[in-house]
Amino acid sequence: xxxxxxIRMERLFNRITKRTIIVPLDHGVSVGPIPGLVDxxxxxxxxxxxxxxxxxxxxxxxxxxxxxxxxxxxLIVHLSASTSLAPYPNAKTLVGSVVDALKLGAxxxxxxxxxxxxxxxxxxxxxxxxxxxxxxWGMPVMAMVYARGTKVSSEFDANIVAHCARVGVELGAxxxxxxxxxDAESFSRVVEGCCVPVVIxxxxxxxxxxxxxxxxxxxxxxxxxxxxxxRNIFQAENPFLLVQAxxxxxxxxxxxxxxxxxxxxxx
Numbered sequence: 523x524x525x526x527x528x529i530r531m532e533r534l535f536n537r538i539t540k541r542t543i544i545v546p547l548d549h550g551v552s553v554g555p556i557p558g559l560v561d562x563x564x565x566x567x568x569x570x571x572x573x574x575x576x577x578x579x580x581x582x583x584x585x586x587x588x589x590x591x592x593x594x595x596x597l598i599v600h601l602s603a604s605t606s607l608a609p610y611p612n613a614k615t616l617v618g619s620v621v622d623a624l625k626l627g628a629x630x631x632x633x634x635x636x637x638x639x640x641x642x643x644x645x646x647x648x649x650x651x652x653x654x655x656x657x658x659w660g661m662p663v664m665a666m667v668y669a670r671g672t673k674v675s676s677e678f679d680a681n682i683v684a685h686c687a688r689v690g691v692e693l694g695a696x697x698x699x700x701x702x703x704x705d706a707e708s709f710s711r712v713v714e715g716c717c718v719p720v721v722i723x724x725x726x727x728x729x730x731x732x733x734x735x736x737x738x739x740x741x742x743x744x745x746x747x748x749x750x751x752x753r754n755i756f757q758a759e760n761p762f763l764l765v766q767a768x769x770x771x772x773x774x775x776x777x778x779x780x781x782x783x784x785x786x787x788x789x
Contacts, residue, residue, distance in 0.1 A: 572765025638671020653694025769788025
């Protein structure tokens with residue numbers, strides 16, 4: 523099954539740079555059909571034509587954005603869910619399986635874990651179980667690991683983020699997604715503790731496109747493997763152009779100033 527996993531990873535990552543731009547579109551379960559996630563086919567077309575390597579969706583949403591033309595794109599099926607209406611919104615539960623993802627033609631699956639939450643043990647169990655199942659099928663697993671609990675002083679602290687990333691690695695993830703720590707030096711310590719690709723989350727909506735490009739640039743400089751960023755892309759003024767600019771930074775080592783100039787000229 524190792525060849526199957528290798529082939530699927532090549533669909534999620536650029537074969538030359540070994541980096542990726544993943545656009546998560548799973549927010550509808552958490553917070554509903556927010557702007558950018560209403561017309562799924564348009565959103566997916568915009569980010570894919572802009573240069574995204576993969577999109578991430580819940581199993582039922584795949585049919586809503588299925589494309590019959592244009593560029594190919596990797597598909598990650600998200601297996602964890604909770605809603606903002608729940609009394610414990612950080613407690614994620616499994617809502618799908620590796621077999622579900624295989625039936626949909628997915629190239630990977632993802633599982634969300636919030637360390638520090640009172641239901642941490644169940645989420646860790648779920649990640650370990652999915653990683654074991656995925657290994658049997660040659661399916662890559664991305665672990666989204668965040669620190670969110672009463673004992674967590676800051677979910678962006680480098681030591682805490684490094685711990686999050688290492689948990690994902692040790693429980694069998696092939697890719698780990700964690701918050702960016704704010705600067706390249708501290709994030710390099712996160713990457714050093716992992717033997718699998720580390721991608722950054724977008725977090726809350728940023729106040730400018732330059733801030734997003736800078737974060738992408740600095741994370742790559744630190745040894746990161748790219749991005750898994752949702753609302754900062756799909757809620758952008760022009761997602762197509764923004765992903766184009768991110769592609770230049772992530773896959774072509776373009777400077778932030780050069781990418782911003784390209785973005786402004788295209789507008």
